[in-house]
Amino acid sequence: MRHCQHCGAVLAALTFEGGRTRQQCEQCGAVAWRNPAPVGMALIEHEGRLVMIRRLAAPLAGYWAPPAGYVECGESVPEAVIREAREETGLEIALDGLHDVYSRADVNVLIVAYRAHIVAGTPVAGDDAIEIGLFKPGELPREAPPSSGLAIDAWLYSVILDATAPWCRN
Ligand SMILES: [Zn+2]
Numbered sequence: 001m002r003h004c005q006h007c008g009a010v011l012a013a014l015t016f017e018g019g020r021t022r023q024q025c026e027q028c029g030a031v032a033w034r035n036p037a038p039v040g041m042a043l044i045e046h047e048g049r050l051v052m053i054r055r056l057a058a059p060l061a062g063y064w065a066p067p068a069g070y071v072e073c074g075e076s077v078p079e080a081v082i083r084e085a086r087e088e089t090g091l092e093i094a095l096d097g098l099h100d101v102y103s104r105a106d107v108n109v110l111i112v113a114y115r116a117h118i119v120a121g122t123p124v125a126g127d128d129a130i131e132i133g134l135f136k137p138g139e140l141p142r143e144a145p146p147s148s149g150l151a152i153d154a155w156l157y158s159v160i161l162d163a164t165a166p167w168c169r170n
Pocket residue numbers: 004005006007008009025026027028029030
């Protein structure tokens with residue numbers, strides 16, 4: 001981003017306490033904010049099993065993960081979680097409460113994970129999913145840590161481990 005979205009003037013990089021930088025318009029003072037993008041994640045339990053999809057796209061393409069996707073303008077985080085679950089799994093879900101919020105300073109995404117249960121539909125791998133599975137505790141797919149060296153891959157891997165921990169025990 002080089003020019004102000006409001007007036008078109010050139011943006012200047014300003015440095016703040018702690019070394020953080022921010023782009024600000026020299027003419028009108030508007031700040032070009034850069035914020036982590038929110039992602040909603042659904043931890044869907046059905047008859048004691050956890051619904052997982054194998055991811056089609058990066059980050060962690062090919063890895064098993066709970067359904068998740070970006071929150072879009074015009075929807076709340078819970079609405080995004082329900083929509084993503086529908087798109088990726090074919091399931092209509094109802095949310096059972098917040099599981100956790102995950103964020104890391106060097107990753108420009110934050111994940112809001114909700115517990116959920118199925119209210120309708122049959123599991124079908126949809127958008128962004130190679131396949132779908134329902135896993136009993138202790139039977140979740142075990143995957144090697146990513147070797148890409150990318151912060152987002154390492155972080156998402158750790159988020160998946162943490163969010164699915166209740167189903168990882170035998
Ligand atoms: Zn401006």
